[in-house]
Amino acid sequence: MILAGTAALASDIPDGVGPPADPVSQNYTLGIDDKLSLTVYGEDGLTGEQQVGPDGSIAVPLIGKVRAEGRTVDAVSAEIRDRLAAGYLRNPSVSIAILTFRPFYILGEVNKPGEYAYRKGLSVAEAVATAQGFSYRARKKYVFVKRAGASEELKLELRPDLLVMPGDTLRIGERYF
Known part of the structure; x- marks a missing residue:
């Protein structure tokens, strides 16, 4: 089931910027704070x-x-x-x-932005809950994700199968009234 979620996620990401390897696989690359x-x-x-x-x-x-x-x-x-x-x-x-694993970061329109411990299988929705939920100004349809080592931030639809990886920076945008 996790593989299906990863495949679905990969279709939303531009070519050449695929999802990182499952952290427990032998292809995981180490990073600062691991x-x-x-x-x-x-x-x-x-x-x-x-x-x-x-x-x-x-x-x-x-x-x-x-x-x-x-x-x-x-x-x-x-x-x-x-x-x-x-x-x-x-x-x-x-x-x-x-x-x-190295921590992930969540910024923007959440109630408690900051650095949090990564755990395997962590979804973006669970990461938002860890940061005490969306603020009242949050745009809940999209999340901006910058994968560890990547130079670009990706705008992705917030879905249940969207996974956080070690070192990710998540940013929840502000909605416009």
């Missing part, structure tokens, strides 16, 4: 929680900073494994899991 669990099997001193910092990197014991922003979990894991194998460990086994 919180990760890094595990190097058999090496408790190298295992722990990491947060993608403002510079887009995580700090890994022994090897230092590793660029994470804009890369998949698999790509970051492979780089850490390769760098650890190049002088520190023999055949390291590295895994990364996403603990929490």
Whole structure:
């Protein structure tokens, strides 16, 4: 059912600006403020929680900073494994899991605009409810969505299957009387 909603959403978005990958898929690209669990099997001193910092990197014991922003979990894991194998460990086994995703933002005509924690499957309607609902001036038919990393804001019809993604900025416009 979620796939059908995503397909319907994709038809409303201009070519080349498709919906981002489901955050739990292997294609999800990491961003600033994503919180990760890094595990190097058999090496408790190298295992722990990491947060993608403002510079887009995580700090890994022994090897230092590793660029994470804009890369998949698999790509970051492979780089850490390769760098650890190049002088520190023999055949390291590295895994990364996403603990929490970067927040989303909701602005404009809601009662409590601001930054909110992302959760998988969050719809725009649920995001509006999280921000304590529409203000009395809100235009409830459309929402402006700027996807993380995108340069353009999209005007989309507010529908139940419209999903929020980590790092999105939602803007609810003002209606004209």
